[in-house]
Amino acid sequence: MIRTNVDFLTYIELLNEKYPNFFLIENYNPKEVILKQQKRYQSLYIIKNGITKCYLSDENGKEFIQEFLGKGMEFGELEVFSGNLSYCSIEAISKVVVYKISYKNYNYLLDNDRLFNRLVIKSMALKIGYKAPRHSFQQSYSIEENILKLKHNYPDYDKIFSKNDIANYLGITIRSLNRTLNGLK
Incomplete structure (x- = not known):
């Protein structure tokens, strides 16, 4: 239910020491919206502490929660690759601390740091691999x-x-x- 990625977070903390100007640390309070669905952003986020919910809202305001994200989970990365507006909204459930990184710096790391690139691919694969069985179980x-x-x-x-x-x-x-x-x- 609460997705985490400790390996990715551990590596982000090392990168933050190596590239101190690449990451900003931001804090959010419960119920604070970090990303809004259908908006354009120029940064993405990696959760250092706390729990968020990732959800879609329909035209009537009904929410469907895709997943709950905890330590080490990133969000906003799909928009880096697709160039689209944000797919989901992200809202803090507890106090949340995130590493915020610009698309420019994120792409630099993807191009120049093989381990970072691998961890991002693994993270995305785990997200995809999690959703299908969860939705299948809920339907079945x-x-x-x-x-x-x-x-x-x-x-x-x-x-x-x-x-x-x-x-x-x-x-x-x-x-x-x-x-x-x-x-x-």
Whole structure:
């Protein structure tokens, strides 16, 4: 549920020492939006600490949470490669500290640092590899089974995430979530 990439974060911290002007450190408070869907940015972010949610909003304002991102996860990288507007919004769930890097410096590292390049490719592959099984499980199993899997993998999920976020992550209504939670008691 909360995706992390400690290897990538460890390497970013080394790069921050090597290239101190490449990275800015920014702080965000809970509920603060870091990236907005359908906006153009010139930087991307790597989470140093905290938890964010990555979500899409439809024309009616309904959110679908793609994933929760934690330490070492980057966001905004797809836009570097595609040149498109941001695909998703990113919002802080807890206090969040990020390394912010410009597209220019990111591309420099991609071109000149083989390990950085490899870690970026691996990170993107893991993101893709995570989504298909998650969506498949959510489609193939009942709400009860999805909640039991969440509880098994993240025993304190209900203390970290709001019911609204849990429902949006599972692609269900709050009413269905509440009814299921009451049935599981």
